[in-house]
Amino acid sequence: MSLFLKFVFGVVLLTVFVEGHDKVVVCYYGTWATYRSGDGKFSVSDINASLCTHLVYTFVGIHDDGTVISLDPYLDLPDNQGLDNFKKFNALKQQNNQLKTILAVGGWNQGSANYSTMAASATLRKTFITTARDMVLTYGFDGLDIDWEYPNQRDSTQGVADVNNFSLLLKELREEFDKHGLLITVAVAAVESSASLSYDIPNVAKYVDLVNIMTYDLYGAWDSITGHNAPLHVDQGRIYAVDAALNYWLSQGCPPEKVVMGIPFYGRTFNLTDANNNGVGAPSSGVGFAGQYTATKGFVGYNEFCTKLNTETWDVLYDSIAQVPYAIQDKNWVSYDDPNSIAKKVEYAMNLGIAGAMVWSIETDDFHGKCGEDFALLRAINSALAGSSTTTTTSTTTPSTTTTTKRPTTTSTAAPTHPTTVTTTTSTTTTSTVKPTTTTTSAPSALCTKEGPIPNPDDCSTFFICVQGNYGMVPTLMNCPANLVWDDENKICNYRYLVKCEA
Template sequence: MGLSVFALVLFAISAVSGEKHVVCYYGSWATYRLGLGQFNVEHINTDLCTHLVYTFVGINNQGTVVSLDSWLDLPENWGRDNFGKFNALKKINPNLKTILAVGGWNEGSAKYSIMAANPALRKNFVTSALQMVLKHGFDGFDVDWEYPNRRDTVNGEADIDNFTMLLKELREAFNPHGLLITAALSADKTSASLSYDIPAISKYLDLIHLMTYDMYGSWNTETGHNAALHKGESFENVPKNNVLTVDVAVEYWLSQGAPPEKLVLGVPAYGRTFDLVNANVNGVRAPSSGAGISGPYTQQRGHIGYNEFCHFLRTQSWEVRYDEEAKVPYAVQGHNWVSFDNPSSITKKVEYALSLNLGGIMLWSIETDDFHGQCGEDFPMLRTINRVLRNKNVSESTSTPVPSNVTTEATTSASSSTESAAPTTTTEPPVTEIPEDSICKSEGFTSSPVDCSIFYLCVTGVNGELIPTLFKCPDGLHWDNTHKYCNFPDLVDC
């Protein structure tokens, strides 16, 4: 009898663990990235996600949900039919749920503020959303109007109740079809308190994807962690609730009545980069002059994918440090300062989510995980999430691979001085110093004969001559003339 009870307890524990969600956001625009950064639907590992979210569609001025890239999303006019390919993944994993997301950063707030305030436009939104989801075989709809009553809002505070009404009407339309309604929402109290009636929206949402990242970034005048789990170094004299951290955000949502089983903790597969004012003042909260390095694939200063940065750590000289209190790493190289997550810090966040019995983990976003396994196993972030959620051995891949010439240590002062290698900077040689006939042999891109970091686009002028235009790769990258894109130096024959 005792053995049977024990078996039932084990079954119950297993069942609870199995209910935890792994929500994977997929940025469809990654199909346009070059080289090893290109990520197509075919790259998705369906065993590592319980829910896949396709981003993004938008709305027009009538509130109608529309594709933002019809050639990529749809099959008509020789399109790539990403919607079809995405939902066909359920043939590989029948338990997978696919969700279509509307909105996002680029869509802003104005159109959604106008739509949500108008009953007729709301009806257009709900009806067209349902039609698109059913037509293409999605299992649900993700509402990423992230900024009610913020950014370029038109109706201000009225957005809060209008957002609730929008979700209520979506729920009424979606329920007969058994479809999911989810949302990616701002996590910190300052933003969330301006935008959401948390008890009200919680009634209509199946899952609430908390964007517990972008806590600090290049918009700040000092360095800070992108997604610190707890208050960390250099914040000793700052009250806990005045620091932007994962735990403070989650505690706020729970205190406002959000059901823990509906909260899905967001973790980032990317880092935030800063440009230090003084290379010798390089701890947390060190003065920053703005956005730092970019990656070769995402090519956005102030932001770098984990797949890009883990390769930098393996091939360049960086000092990697670990903030013991915040439970996240950061890295320094001259004037470059990067806050990032790795499998070790992700482990701590998943364990935290489990300790509060949250609904699961959301990853933004899978195309910047190390999906090719350049730094070790493929999809290390997603695999770590699954291992910890399923209570499996997590001894593998619990830290970012670091080359032997990189020092890993914890620091306690924003004024610590290091001997990090300064970033390599290259000045562009004047085009006039290079004979034109040595540059352009035919139209198209070609390498520089004098500098690995620059390249030229050769076009035919009005008189039939080939004219070179100079371009420069992001810092730390070389032109790959074989594949015609900027690449890591160790992968380029220069």
């Protein structure tokens, strides 16, 4: 094929995926994947800008004075010979002139306290809005994603007042951003038991362009039994499902044209209590194995797991009610999504008339095409949105009936140890069904002088949350996600090399 014909063919493919449907595909990008090793490393240059309508850069943070700050200046900015990722990320719009780039602030590791304190103060809200606006405009983003996890939950400083304060923050942000034609999106808890605590849904929807519903992490190794990460439907006796979450948000007044369904590009791993009792709802004794590159127990990227399915012996089954696959190997139990299950979710969601789909997150798709076509999951979304009669498949696609598939056994490669690799858990965007590891400590109450987070002087990988009890301040020990440590200056779990840690 001539170079000219290859160019024309490439333009045609770009047109198909960008113009083949009028729905949104919101792609979150976990920037810490830049620091992963080998085939897990995912830089801005690895992003296929033709497969997303909105790209979300995660995360920047909130200082306790309300200022929006870079959490990794070396990665984000050009100063001091930095990698200048903000600029590179926004340059992707040269590849797709319809692409919108969004800067996300917050996430799971940020916690709720700084958001809660900021939203309660007119002065701090103004600081937040002004500095967020300046950062977005300076570096060429098209908008801001508010990822507060979660109002009136976790380490909130204001409690139930967060609900109205969140709406007020969005209202004031909307007034300022409209002056500059900037977008506002939000990442929100999915299930009713969490969302009902955190949001005045009609008011939230009133001030934002898109509502990204985190319909994943509905079950995980924090539960005592196995369950699907993102089941489309559930049978009696189970509560959390994608369909229930979407219908809850719609029933509470969120316009369908603003609703975006979340899709996980990763699986949740469990450790079975008994290898012979291995169905959905089987007893689990805790978190399962970690992915080779993501290096977080209980979590495996699709790119990591599809290669395991192709090189190891696994029993792969399909839950006809949940409409998702799961896999078993001795005491290993994994819930995940593949191209077929994703197509089912998209087809269901489109019947509700919603805006489109959101993914967490693109760096754990099979972006190298190790198991078939590159970006198999992202392509499956676009195909389903375009109403294609065929769904992109890979060698790990499960059939539509319960089936056991055996694959030859080979020796798997252990996760590499690399001191400069920065990994984090995707709990940066989870629903409140995730239960972080916490322990009420017997440490003296003198540790706490006010409510909120404080460092643990004996262990940088943990911190305390001080809460007013009946007889004084009660410190509760909290664990940072894997390979992160407490950053007391910014009040978040942060990359170790960015934090002075002596414990």
